Amino acid sequence: MNSKFDETGNASGTRSRQALSRVLCFVIASLVTPECLAVDDEPNDTLAMATTSGLVGVGTMILEDRLLGDGDWPESDVDIYGFEIDEATALPVLLTIEVDSGGAGLDAYLRLFSGPGVELAGNDDGASGEVDPRLQTLLTAPDVYYVGVSTSGNPHYDPDVGGSGRPGAGGTYAVTFSVEPYKPPDSALEPNDMIPAATYTGCESFAIAEGFIGDGDWGREDVDIYRLILTGSARIDVVVDPQPYGSILDPVVRLRNCEDAISEPTFVDLCLVGASEETHGGASLAEVSVGVLEAQDVYIMVSGSGNRRYDPALPHSGEPGSVGYYDMTVTVTYYDDGPHADEPNDSLAMSVHLPPFVAGRPEVIEIDAFLGDGPYAPFQGDRDFYEITVIDEMRLVTIDVETETIGSDLDPVVFVYDSSALVTHRDSWGGSADAQFVLPMPCVPILSRYPSGYFMVMGTKQRKPGDPILPYGDETIVPPHTLDDGPGSTGPYHLTV
Numbered sequence: 222m223n224s225k226f227d228e229t230g231n232a233s234g235t236r237s238r239q240a241l242s243r244v245l246c247f248v249i250a251s252l253v254t255p256e257c258l259a260v261d262d263e264p265n266d267t268l269a270m271a272t273t274s275g276l277v278g279v280g281t282m283i284l285e286d287r288l289l290g291d292g293d294w295p296e297s298d299v300d301i302y303g304f305e306i307d308e309a310t311a312l313p314v315l316l317t318i319e320v321d322s323g324g325a326g327l328d329a330y331l332r333l334f335s336g337p338g339v340e341l342a343g344n345d346d347g348a349s350g351e352v353d354p355r356l357q358t359l360l361t362a363p364d365v366y367y368v369g370v371s372t373s374g375n376p377h378y379d380p381d382v383g384g385s386g387r388p389g390a391g392g393t394y395a396v397t398f399s400v401e402p403y404k405p406p407d408s409a410l411e412p413n414d415m416i417p418a419a420t421y422t423g424c425e426s427f428a429i430a431e432g433f434i435g436d437g438d439w440g441r442e443d444v445d446i447y448r449l450i451l452t453g454s455a456r457i458d459v460v461v462d463p464q465p466y467g468s469i470l471d472p473v474v475r476l477r478n479c480e481d482a483i484s485e486p487t488f489v490d491l492c493l494v495g496a497s498e499e500t501h502g503g504a505s506l507a508e509v510s511v512g513v514l515e516a517q518d519v520y521i522m523v524s525g526s527g528n529r530r531y532d533p534a535l536p537h538s539g540e541p542g543s544v545g546y547y548d549m550t551v552t553v554t555y556y557d558d559g560p561h562a563d564e565p566n567d568s569l570a571m572s573v574h575l576p577p578f579v580a581g582r583p584e585v586i587e588i589d590a591f592l593g594d595g596p597y598a599p600f601q602g603d604r605d606f607y608e609i610t611v612i613d614e615m616r617l618v619t620i621d622v623e624t625e626t627i628g629s630d631l632d633p634v635v636f637v638y639d640s641s642a643l644v645t646h647r648d649s650w651g652g653s654a655d656a657q658f659v660l661p662m663p664c665v666p667i668l669s670r671y672p673s674g675y676f677m678v679m680g681t682k683q684r685k686p687g688d689p690i691l692p693y694g695d696e697t698i699v700p701p702h703t704l705d706d707g708p709g710s711t712g713p714y715h716l717t718v
């Protein structure tokens with residue numbers, strides 16, 4: 222075994238009780254497919270105190286009768302185990318770590334560390350509906366690796382500090398280590414780790430099947446870059462899914478719209494137009510929806526969790542991340558057909574002027590409209606403004622935005638403004654339901670200035686409306702990738718006033 226396992230700092234008496242058990246496990250692991258038991262070995266809350274699993278190279282090791290919640294820090298107990306991928310092991314190898322609590326009530330969390338203590342992967346729940354974690358990734362270099370088992374409420378403990386992190390309820394468990402030979406595919410797309418070598422995908426929607434992060438020249442630092450050439454303003458929806466392949470990859474997807482290198486020392490990517498990643502919870506979908514207002518090239522970049530600070534204009538600039546297969550779908554929705562007749566109506570000055578209300582007419586104004594068109598498009602925050610004018614004594618004006626009843630996905634929000642551009646009312650019933658107001662209009666003499674009111678329709682999850690005087694596209698614009706939860710719901714609606 223690597224000498225790092227001997228530099229634990231433990232008293233000899235603490236280790237001597239387990240010496241025979243570890244020696245037997247080591248012998249078995251070296252001679253046959255290793256399957257043996259090891260007893261709990263406290264303290265093992267840090268990398269320096271890690272319990273030697275006995276696994277070297279390819280094989281399987283099962284450690285049963287583990288207990289999380291004992292030792293020197295029972296409320297924030299962490300059990301850390303070490304295993305080795307030695308120089309004789311043919312690389313890469315597929316590592317699978319599984320915790321089995323046997324339904325005893327423990328909700329565990331897994332973390333994988335390299336020898337220097339760099340976190341390489343993490344997992345909370347192995348699959349949908351499961352509580353026990355399952356971590357799977359590829360290892361591409363010989364090293365001593367460490368696996369930390371904690372409660373799911375303590376995923377951010379310091380592996381060098383015992384008792385760090387948050388307290389949680391422990392319990393008994395078994396943990397299985399499995400290392401298998403693995404051969405990455407030979408991809409015809411490689412090398413595509415830099416923007417100059419990006420894979421050309423055309424101008425329309427496309428799909429990638431059996432993409433792989435971890436091949437090519439850079440292994441765990443691999444990045445797959447795809448070049449999409451947009452011929453006009455469009456919305457781009459990207460889904461990266463590793464789940465059909467056993468949930469090995471924990472993907473990160475980033476979109477940018479220029480070829481420039483990222484400036485140092487801030488490492489802020491000024492070309493970034495969208496990003497999505499899953500840093501915890503193991504492999505899962507990475508989804509992002511972004512868009513542009515004009516024709517341009519967009520680069521869709523896929524990497525593994527842990528490899529986020531790469532520069533796509535430079536070779537071999539990232540950090541080791543998770544690896545594995547993925548499917549990717551990219552849906553491009555063009556808005557080249559042009560906006561609807563009422564666009565642009567994205568500010569008070571651009572408001573659609575509804576027919577004035579005079580006693581007895583019109584009884585009802587009905588408009589079929591669409592949220593998500595026009596010059597600002599859904600990803601920039603399309604807003605539809607309307608102006609109401611009343612030419613008689615006080616009336617009650619009902620504003621009804623129908624979406625659910627017409628089968629639309631739009632979840633509407635309505636803001637009402639007075640003539641001074643101040644918000645007076647806001648309404649949203651949520652869940653793609655209708656939004657409705659009953660609005661009292663002011664009572665004024667017939668010869669005075671006719672009173673006007675304004676209302677605006679937007680989608681939930683959209684950026685707050687900000688200044689109703691200035692439409693998006695001015696200095697008020699916010700880069701689309703800074704929006705929370707995507708660009709906002711969009712779709713048709715039926716307006717009744």
